[in-house]
Amino acid sequence: MSTIPVQFPATRMRRMRRDPFSRAMVRENTITSSDLIYPVFIVDGVNQRQPISAMPGIERLSVDLLLQVAEECVSLGIPVLALFPSIDASLKTADGIEAINPDGLIPRAVRALKARFPELGVLTDIALDPYTSHGQDGLIDDNGYVLNDETTTMLIRQALCHAQAGVDVVAPSDMMDGRIGALRQAFEEQGYIHTRIMAYSAKYASAFYGPFREAVSSAASLGKSDKFTYQMDPANGDEALREVALDIAEGADMVMVKPGMPYLDIVRRVKEEFRVPTFAYQVSGEYAMIKAAVQNGWLDHDKVMMEAMMAFKRAGADGVLTYFALDIARLLKAKA
Numbered sequence: 001m002s003t004i005p006v007q008f009p010a011t012r013m014r015r016m017r018r019d020p021f022s023r024a025m026v027r028e029n030t031i032t033s034s035d036l037i038y039p040v041f042i043v044d045g046v047n048q049r050q051p052i053s054a055m056p057g058i059e060r061l062s063v064d065l066l067l068q069v070a071e072e073c074v075s076l077g078i079p080v081l082a083l084f085p086s087i088d089a090s091l092k093t094a095d096g097i098e099a100i101n102p103d104g105l106i107p108r109a110v111r112a113l114k115a116r117f118p119e120l121g122v123l124t125d126i127a128l129d130p131y132t133s134h135g136q137d138g139l140i141d142d143n144g145y146v147l148n149d150e151t152t153t154m155l156i157r158q159a160l161c162h163a164q165a166g167v168d169v170v171a172p173s174d175m176m177d178g179r180i181g182a183l184r185q186a187f188e189e190q191g192y193i194h195t196r197i198m199a200y201s202a203k204y205a206s207a208f209y210g211p212f213r214e215a216v217s218s219a220a221s222l223g224k225s226d227k228f229t230y231q232m233d234p235a236n237g238d239e240a241l242r243e244v245a246l247d248i249a250e251g252a253d254m255v256m257v258k259p260g261m262p263y264l265d266i267v268r269r270v271k272e273e274f275r276v277p278t279f280a281y282q283v284s285g286e287y288a289m290i291k292a293a294v295q296n297g298w299l300d301h302d303k304v305m306m307e308a309m310m311a312f313k314r315a316g317a318d319g320v321l322t323y324f325a326l327d328i329a330r331l332l333k334a335k336a
């Protein structure tokens, strides 16, 4: 770095920090509502609103209520909603077959959203965990090992089912090898040449997903099992770059790092190495930590929320999936 070695008192770093106008002049990063992707949990039924205990302020919503949230996203300039289903235990099976039901919860939600708000982007998660009786993201063998290629075949069917319903972006979050390439090929063959793929490329086996597993009711199914044979070891950084390189080569339009704040070094490395649209997921546990501290009176909600978001931007993220998306966008609008 070519830092000019001018010394005190010629250089007084505090000079530019003195007033709001000069702080604004030299501010390197900004937050806008278009940086936000809002993850929502959905359930069957009408007028359903179910709180999630470890995620204060977040509820599972039935599709009719989801439409009200979508309307607010449009008015606030949030470009895209990410859908996660919580399905009834009676629909969960070892093979997660409900994931490919064309009249399932997700395809119905996609159709309803695209009919009402065609300008709002809709993103769906591709993985089997909300649908499997064992809570894993894929099909398992007799030893509980998650099978790669067999799972990929199911994931392709799931993604095609969402594409047929009109989804704009699919986001495979399962970490199987080779599924981005298989998916891209299937999309091309079936004429879904506009359907975007956001690959959860560097997804770590993280304990920060705890509250999410309650939200999609996969925690009980998963029990004491873990996802270490497919999600990444938190000790590794170089491996994330290999994962991202593979997904780009296989046809991903965007890549993602997950979790977010504890992995900002990975966000930065991915962005610098590949210069592709790079997203981060501020996951459920990160949200829960901030909310819990706020409830205790230990942190200032809005200030911490915005500082965390700015940290993602500074690290190089082009956008962030965050449960704070509505709160952030409302705050930006109030200040405008």
Ligand SMILES: NCc1[nH]cc(CCC(=O)O)c1CC(=O)O
Residues within 6 Å of the ligand: 125, 126, 127, 128, 129, 137, 173, 174, 208, 209, 210, 211, 212, 213, 227, 282, 283, 284, 285
């Ligand atoms: N395929 C599952 C999936 N998709 C998004 C999340 C986590 C999101 C969050 O914690 O907010 C998970 C959890 C997991 O891998 O167990």
Ligand SMILES: [Mg+2]
Residues within 6 Å of the ligand: 175, 176, 177, 178, 201, 243, 246, 247
């Ligand atoms: Mg991979």
